[in-house]
Amino acid sequence: MKFKFEYYLTAIYLIIGALWILFSDKLVTSFTDDPLVITNLQTYKGWFYVLITGFLLFLLLRRHLKEVRAVNNTLFDRNQTLVDYQKKLKERNDEYYSLFEEYKTQNEDLLVAKEKAINNEQQLKQLIDQAPDAIHIQIENKIVYANEKLLNLLEVQHERDVLDKHLSDFIDPYDAGETTRKLQMLSNNGSRQIVRIRYSTFNKKFVDAELTSVQIKYNGKAAELIFSRDITGEKKYLLELERKNRFINTILDRLPIGVALNRFNEGDATYMNKKFVEIYGWPRAELVNIESFFRKVYPDEHYRKKVMQMIQADVATGNPELMHWENITITQKSGEKRIVNAVNIPIQEQNTMISTVIDVTELKRTEANLLAAKEKAEESDRLKSAFLNNISHEFRTPLNGILGFVEMLVRPNLSDSKRKKYVDIIRESSNQLINLVTDTVEVSHIQTGTIQVNRRSFSFSDLVEEVNKIYKPFIEKKRLELIKNMNLSEQDLNITSDRHKLFRIVQHLVDNAVKFTEQGYVKIFVGRLDKYIEIKISDTGIGIAPEVKASVFDVFRQSELGYSRSFGGNGIGLFIVKSYVNLLNGEINLESEPMKGTTFTVRLPVYQN
Structure with a gap:
């Protein structure tokens, strides 16, 4: 700045002086030719030149000095700052110096590391080439290096076919949007993210791959090292495994x-x-x-x-x-x-x-039912044995009566009164034998399910009267009272049902009442409840014990209870009654008290004529 100003000042002075000398003399001689005037004007011209040049030099010097002072002030401030900085620098100099050796050592290590990095970059390429997975390096999403495995994966022959291209150029076009999002996620998260995409190869085949990324430096630039693992076979295996698992789960669930x-x-x-x-x-x-x-x-x-x-x-x-x-x-x-x-x-x-x-709840119930059925079968066998023993006796009794009194009928000199008595006995034994055979046949039909219901119209009062005629002799013989209570009109007593089965129901119930009653009465009550006829057969006989009420309708039960020996009978009458009531869609109830009597109540659906 100093030399420049001096050159500047000198140049101005010389230029002004030369111009003044050159033009001022011409100006003076243009006004006058008088030498004296010219001399005076020359004097005035010199003073004028001195004043003008002095004033100009003053202005230039003042401007320059002002700038110099400003620079000096700035330099002073900077110098003061530098002094303070030097003090601080001096204070930290010892600290920096103590770290110098450490930095020096680290710098040497960095130099060694740099050399290793150069070697590592070369080794990295070698490792990539030898790696079992497809690997490529990309910078700013452009492939700058790819190993042989990636070329094979994408079915391309030369590395130049993939260089400077985006990975998205090799993806399934039908899934481009989702795959692009996954690749962006991979770039953002690096090794913390694993994504699965589908490559579209050069030959338009699809390859499922699993990608991971590592951030690296390549040729001094930030880059991504991306591993592509072919999982097509694994995916097929997993799909097959999933299918088998679904199959197994389906089997397990069934x-x-x-x-x-x-x-x-x-x-x-x-x-x-x-x-x-x-x-x-x-x-x-x-x-x-x-x-x-x-x-x-x-x-x-x-x-x-x-x-x-x-x-x-x-x-x-x-x-x-x-x-x-x-x-x-x-x-x-x-x-x-x-x-x-x-x-x-x-x-x-x-x-x-x-x-x-x-x-096994149902199995246990079945076992219990089978056990009960077994016990029932065994019980049935016992009852059948008892029945056969009893029935043989029941058959022999009327047969013996018939045979014995037939022989007596052929004796000579037999009076008419005795002959009539013997014939009555033969008739009674024959009826007893017929009833026994009828009961046995009916039980057989019931048990084989071959019996049928034949409904027809008839008078129930006639049916009761028919039963009354059969048992009137037995009732009179035991001196019992027969009470009939049928407070119904003749029209109400005209019904439609199976007459034979209804007759057998009433007959067996009256037969039981007469058989097990030694004194008192046998009562027949007939009533109507809407479309049902209600029949009650009551007696004042020996009654039935509470513990055997539930089994009195079982076949052969009377034989096991031993009643047949004391009162006669074969133990199948109530079984026939119960079976016929069920066939006619009715119901039967039993009320009894030992040694006081029994009442059977039968309700059957009937139709008025």
Whole structure:
């Protein structure tokens, strides 16, 4: 700045002086030729030049000095700042110096690292080329390097076919939007993200791949190292595995037994089929946890502890043969009790316990029914044996009577009174034998289901009178009173039903009443209830004990009870009555008190003529 100003000032002075000398003399001589005037004007011209040049020099010097002072002030301020900085620098100099050696060592390490980085970059390319997966490097989403595996994956022959292209140029066009979003996610999240895309190869084939990314430096620039793992086969395998799992789950859900899976070291079930949930009768969510399972399924605390102790003790042995529990009573959410059998199967190598359960409630009921049927069959056999023993006696009695009195009829000199008596006895024995054969045949028809209902119109009062004629001699012989109560009009007593079966019903009930009554009365009551006829046969006989009321209608029952020996009969009459009442869609009730009498009430649907 100093030399420039001096040059500037000198140049101005020389230029002004030269111009003044050159033009001022011409100006003076243009006014006058007088030498004296010219001399004076030359003097004035010199003074004028001095004043003008002095004033100009003053202005230039003042401007320059002003700038110099401003610069000096700035330099002073900067110098003061520099002094303060030097003080601080001096204060930290020791600290920086102490770190210098460390920085120096680190710098040397950085130089070594730089050399290694150069080597590593070369090694990286070698590793990429030798890697089993498809790998490429991209900068700003453009491929700058690709290994042979990626070229094979995309079915291209030369690396130039993929360089400077975007990865999105090789994706399934039908899934471009979603795949682009995934690739952007991969770039943003790097190694923290794994995405799956579908490549579209050069030959228009589709390849499923799993991509991961690592941020690296390549040729001094930020880049992405992207790994593409071909998962097409794996995906097909997983789809096949999923299909097989669905198939297995379908089979498991259709099994007639419940199945659940548990981990040995976990308290929750990992799987339950539909039958398992159905058998236990609780929502799946309430059966998953083992504690909740026992609390819900076994609400009774005492029984729950008993079951848990038994199961835990057997499981602790590790012996699968002991992990089998039968006839366990469970409670469903509805409150219904069920009986189940459970079997646990430990799979040690898979850390899994398979729990199976089967509902045996119906099986137990069937077993109970079979047992009851077995007992009933055995009882029936006993009753049949008793019946056969009794029926042989019942057959022999009238046959012996017939044969004996026939022989007596052929004796000579037999009086007419005795002959009539013997004929009456033969007739009575024949009727008894006919009734016995009829009852036996009817039982056979009932048991084989070959009997039919034949409805027709008839007078019920005539039917009662017919029964009365049959049993009047027996009633008079035992000195019983026969009471008939039929307070109905003749029109109401004209009904439509199976006359034979209704006759047999009334006959057997009256027969029983007369047979088991030694004194008192036998009463026949007939009434109507809407479309039903009500028949009551009452007596004052020996009655029926409460414990055998339920079985009096069973076939052959009387033979087993021993009544036939004391009162006669074959034990099939009430069975026929009950069977005929059922065939006619009616009902029969029994009221009895031992040693006071019995009342049978029959209600049958009938139609008025």
